Amino acid sequence: MNTISSFIAILALAGSLALSPLAAPGGNVRISVENGNLIIQGDSRDNNIIVTEGNITGRAGTTINGERRIFPPEGVTGDIVINMRGGDDFVRVELPGTNFAVQHDLEINMGAGDDILELLQVRVPEETRIDTAGGHDIIFIDGVLGVNDYIRSEFTGKFRVETRSGEDLLEFHHTIFSGEVDVNLGSGVDGACSTEDSEFLMPDQAVFNGGPPNEAPGDGFVAPSTQFPNIINFENFPDDCSFLGGRF
Numbered sequence: 492m493n494t495i496s497s498f499i500a501i502l503a504l505a506g507s508l509a510l511s512p513l514a515a516p517g518g519n520v521r522i523s524v525e526n527g528n529l530i531i532q533g534d535s536r537d538n539n540i541i542v543t544e545g546n547i548t549g550r551a552g553t554t555i556n557g558e559r560r561i562f563p564p565e566g567v568t569g570d571i572v573i574n575m576r577g578g579d580d581f582v583r584v585e586l587p588g589t590n591f592a593v594q595h596d597l598e599i600n601m602g603a604g605d606d607i608l609e610l611l612q613v614r615v616p617e618e619t620r621i622d623t624a625g626g627h628d629i630i631f632i633d634g635v636l637g638v639n640d641y642i643r644s645e646f647t648g649k650f651r652v653e654t655r656s657g658e659d660l661l662e663f664h665h666t667i668f669s670g671e672v673d674v675n676l677g678s679g680v681d682g683a684c685s686t687e688d689s690e691f692l693m694p695d696q697a698v699f700n701g702g703p704p705n706e707a708p709g710d711g712f713v714a715p716s717t718q719f720p721n722i723i724n725f726e727n728f729p730d731d732c733s734f735l736g737g738r739f
């Protein structure tokens with residue numbers, strides 16, 4: 492092989508590697524209704540989806556049941572369960588509770604990999620269970636700016652988050668937590684931010700646990716309210732959350 496053809500062979504090899512599962516963008520997310528529960532099942536690739544009351548949409552090459560987007564299926568009377576499995580996944584849920592709504596529980600398992608979960612103007616009438624598994628994960632919860640004011644996210648039942656190993660960030664704004672709150676950020680230098688514009692109706696039953704002690708600067712909590720008696724394993728209280736866990 493002369494120099495030019497071996498160079499071309501290397502380019503071809505690099506090209507095929509770029510398309511191999513190692514790069515892993517896209518994938519297919521399977522939507523089904525099982526016993527009245529809506530099951531959203533990712534694959535081992537980097538899945539990117541948006542769930543709204545009008546559509547379930549794939550982005551960045553991700554397909555939904557083989558399509559770009561689908562309407563929310565009929566016959567959902569139970570929980571919404573999202574399992575994204577491995578890969579660096581992105582999930583945004585916008586379900587304000589008007590048309591296609593969370594009717595009971597919302598359960599989200601992001602799986603291994605560095606994942607991003609956004610809950611925007613989400614209403615959950617019963618329990619919320621979020622587990623981001625290993626990896627540097629970000630959970631961002633917010634309301635949506637309405638005509639005059641923020642329409643807030645609202646979690647009525649128990650709200651539980653586990654982010655496990657990795658440097659994770661839980662950031663929330665314009666949210667009402669009506670019941671018990673149980674947040675455990677696991678090992679790694681993690682961050683929680685911020686309680687200032689959110690409301691906790693049962694603050695004595697809100698537990699924020701930064702997880703095991705790690706290297707400096709420790710787990711960070713931006714603006715924890717003095718109303719919370721159960722903020723444990725946080726060592727660092729910075730002014731803003733721009734440098735806290737999960738952002739790489």
Ligand SMILES: [Ca+2]
Nearest residue numbers: 534575577578
């Ligand atoms: Ca995945």
Ligand SMILES: [Ca+2]
Nearest residue numbers: 604623625626
């Ligand atoms: Ca993860």
Ligand SMILES: [Ca+2]
Nearest residue numbers: 655676678679
């Ligand atoms: Ca962690």
